[in-house]
Amino acid sequence: MTPLIEYRGIARRFTTRRGTVTACEHVDLTVHEGEFLAIVGPSGCGKSTLLNMAAGLLQPSAGAVFYRGEKVAEPNTRVGYMTQRDTLLPWRSVEDNVAIALELRGESRAERLRKAHDWLHRVGLKGFESAYPGQLSGGMRRRVSMARTLAYEPETILMDEPFGALDAQLRLVMHDELLKLWAATKTTMVFVTHDLMEAVTLADRVAVFSPRPGRIRAIETVDLPRPRDVFRIRFDPRFGELHDRLWGYLEENVREGVRVG
Amino acid sequence: MDTLTAEMDQPRVGHDAIASARDEWLKVMAWRIGITVVGLGVWEGISGRWVKPFWISSPSAIWAQLFGWYESGDLWMHIEITMTETVLGFVFGAVSGVAFGLALGLNKRLAAVLDPFVIAFYSLPKIALAPLFILWFGVGLLSKVVMATFVVFFLVFYNTYAGTLAVEQELVDVLRLMGATRWQIVRKVILPSVLLWIFTGMKISVPYALIGAVVGEMMASNKGLGYLIQASAGQYDTAGVFAALFVLMIIATGLHELLKQSEKLMLRWKEEST
Numbered sequence: 001m002t003p004l005i006e007y008r009g010i011a012r013r014f015t016t017r018r019g020t021v022t023a024c025e026h027v028d029l030t031v032h033e034g035e036f037l038a039i040v041g042p043s044g045c046g047k048s049t050l051l052n053m054a055a056g057l058l059q060p061s062a063g064a065v066f067y068r069g070e071k072v073a074e075p076n077t078r079v080g081y082m083t084q085r086d087t088l089l090p091w092r093s094v095e096d097n098v099a100i101a102l103e104l105r106g107e108s109r110a111e112r113l114r115k116a117h118d119w120l121h122r123v124g125l126k127g128f129e130s131a132y133p134g135q136l137s138g139g140m141r142r143r144v145s146m147a148r149t150l151a152y153e154p155e156t157i158l159m160d161e162p163f164g165a166l167d168a169q170l171r172l173v174m175h176d177e178l179l180k181l182w183a184a185t186k187t188t189m190v191f192v193t194h195d196l197m198e199a200v201t202l203a204d205r206v207a208v209f210s211p212r213p214g215r216i217r218a219i220e221t222v223d224l225p226r227p228r229d230v231f232r233i234r235f236d237p238r239f240g241e242l243h244d245r246l247w248g249y250l251e252e253n254v255r256e257g258v259r260v261g
Numbered sequence: 262m263d264t265l266t267a268e269m270d271q272p273r274v275g276h277d278a279i280a281s282a283r284d285e286w287l288k289v290m291a292w293r294i295g296i297t298v299v300g301l302g303v304w305e306g307i308s309g310r311w312v313k314p315f316w317i318s319s320p321s322a323i324w325a326q327l328f329g330w331y332e333s334g335d336l337w338m339h340i341e342i343t344m345t346e347t348v349l350g351f352v353f354g355a356v357s358g359v360a361f362g363l364a365l366g367l368n369k370r371l372a373a374v375l376d377p378f379v380i381a382f383y384s385l386p387k388i389a390l391a392p393l394f395i396l397w398f399g400v401g402l403l404s405k406v407v408m409a410t411f412v413v414f415f416l417v418f419y420n421t422y423a424g425t426l427a428v429e430q431e432l433v434d435v436l437r438l439m440g441a442t443r444w445q446i447v448r449k450v451i452l453p454s455v456l457l458w459i460f461t462g463m464k465i466s467v468p469y470a471l472i473g474a475v476v477g478e479m480m481a482s483n484k485g486l487g488y489l490i491q492a493s494a495g496q497y498d499t500a501g502v503f504a505a506l507f508v509l510m511i512i513a514t515g516l517h518e519l520l521k522q523s524e525k526l527m528l529r530w531k532e533e534s535t
Binding site for chain 2: 055057075076077079080081083085087089090091092093100101103104105132134152
């Protein structure tokens with residue numbers, strides 16, 4: 001498989017009033033083209049930092065990030081980024097939000113609205129085209145964000161705890177939709193979460209991070225067959241086995257965290 | 262929008278709800294009218310009985326004065342003068358305030374350089390400049406327009422500038438990743454999110470435009486509502502002062518309403534997102 005994103009010897013330090021904080025260090029990680037990679041770790045271990053670097057919104061303090069062999073030095077327009085927080089434009093209707101990237105590219109209004117409606121339909125939001133984001137529930141806004149990210153077909157999609165704020169049932173529904181949409185597009189996915197269950201359900205490979213300063217503790221391949229039934233897969237014995245093994249790496253951290261805290 | 266309301270589990274607004282809302286509104290209106298009538302009645306009652314009309318005049322005397330001005334045609338002439346000054350000052354001040362606010366907001370270097378000057382002028386009580394403007398631009402319309410412009414300019418400028426600083430970086434970043442050019446980001450993210458701030462600035466500056474014009478008139482002029490107040494007070498004509506104040510109040514309220522309506526129209530998304 002071709003390496004698409006390469007993190008080489010990455011460290012990132014932030015200066016705060018109380019001194020220097022190291023978010024992550026010694027990170028070497030390769031994301032292959034077309035794969036679904038999940039990054040799991042406790043909060044504050046620099047997971048989002050890694051996504052920001054791949055997007056070119058943040059430069060590492062040491063090391064470098066390469067995208068298709070080129071160093072990422074400025075905003076990387078080949079990735080789509082779905083952040084933890086809502087970044088829909090509140091003054092635009094849902095359809096105009098989904099169509100915005102196409103609008104920036106200069107596609108005609110008819111064409112981009114056709115695509116936007118198609119995607120809104122696929123994420124189950126038919127009938128809400130002309131609503132404003134403020135009129136929708138949190139889960140619906142997440143779907144709009146997803147449709148917006150997928151609609152312009154970026155080569156790679158970065159997702160930073162996209163479903164973190166949703167309740168457990170709704171998350172499963174979103175997982176199901178995400179996997180279906182992903183299977184149809186075969187985009188490269190980098191998915192950050194602190195939920196191990198979510199990571200194993202969705203990903204081809206899972207990278208486990210230690211707490212701050214974040215380092216990669218282990219990378220495991222999830223060899224569960226696709227298409228996966230997100231509602232049943234966690235009862236699969238292989239799922240349990242893998243989950244247990246990965247949990248082992250995380251558990252040490254969690255226990256350490258308790259002792260330190 | 263019917264399906265939307267239903268699917269979002271909002272209680273449908275039934276006839277009962279509409280009727281009770283109307284009842285509520287009628288009650289509020291009844292109270293308002295009651296307060297006005299009682300207030301005016303008490304005013305009229307105590308004037309001349311317990312308090313000399315010289316101090317507080319009376320509603321009937323004020324009404325007579327207004328009617329007198331109306332008959333002679335003076336009322337419209339003065340209103341027109343004051344309104345012209347206010348509106349011109351507001352328009353010039355708002356346009357230049359928005360332009361300058363955006364220029365500084367989008368150009369960090371320029372903002373850094375001009376910061377101390379802006380603060381210095383902003384802190385200055387603008388009214389204190391009125392004598393200077395009268396000296397420069399005479400006792401006519403122009404000095405009041407400049408005065409109002411100056412007051413409005415700073416309020417709108419400051420709000421616009423603050424608005425550009427408050428634009429959410431995440432929104433800008435997402436669009437940059439989508440390949441937006443600088444100009445596209447300005448048009449599709451920065452301007453729409455600053456619009457709310459611009460409107461706030463304009464809304465609060467409307468009464469100040471009026472203040473600028475009226476204060477200018479009170480200092481030196483022979484026309485306008487400010488002049489009317491000053492001239493009436495000079496003749497110990499309390500009814501005249503109150504009558505002019507009453508007209509000013511009506512004008513200020515009208516301007517405020519006008520702006521509120523246009524804001525509703527332009528920020529429709531905000532209205533619907535509750």
